[in-house]
Amino acid sequence: xxxxxxxxxxxxxxxxxxxxxxxxxxxxxxxxxxxxxxxxxxxxxxxxxxxxxxxxxxxxxxxxxxxxxxxxxxxxxxxxxxxxxxxxxxxxxxxxxxxxxxxxxxxxxxxxxxxxxxxxxxxxxxxxxxxx
Numbered sequence: 828x829x830x831x832x833x834x835x836x837x838x839x840x841x842x843x844x845x846x847x848x849x850x851x852x853x854x855x856x857x858x859x860x861x862x863x864x865x866x867x868x869x870x871x872x873x874x875x876x877x878x879x880x881x882x883x884x885x886x887x888x889x890x891x892x893x894x895x896x897x898x899x900x901x902x903x904x905x906x907x908x909x910x911x912x913x914x915x916x917x918x919x920x921x922x923x924x925x926x927x928x929x930x931x932x933x934x935x936x937x938x939x940x941x942x943x944x945x946x947x948x949x950x951x952x953x954x955x956x957x958x959x
Contacts, residue, residue, distance in 0.1 A: 841848070852859075
């Protein structure tokens with residue numbers, strides 16, 4: 828192939844612009860590869876940033892949910908403690924009522940002496956006996 832044939836082929840393929848494109852491609856092939864790698868890396872970094880943001884949002888949502896669950900738990904615990912206190916107060920009132928019950932039959936309720944008063948009377952009698 829002679830020079831004229833090469834020029835005819837190059838002219839048919841685009842002339843001087845084809846030559847510039849081939850030279851530019853050959854000279855800048857490593858630079859273009861680095862640019863493509865950098866572009867791919869930046870897209871990967873952006874994707875990772877989006878994933879991190881999404882995960883942080885999910886963690887924040889779960890933290891809020893856990894906080895509300897803990898608030899509900901504390902409210903239920905406080906409610907349970909208040910019921911326990913009420914139950915203990917009623918038990919104390921029941922014990923107090925047992926000490927004040929009437930040991931005499933119904934016909935003699937006018938002269939009732941609850942067990943607590945009997946214990947107090949017995950203590951007074953013991954003190955009087957000790958003094959004498």
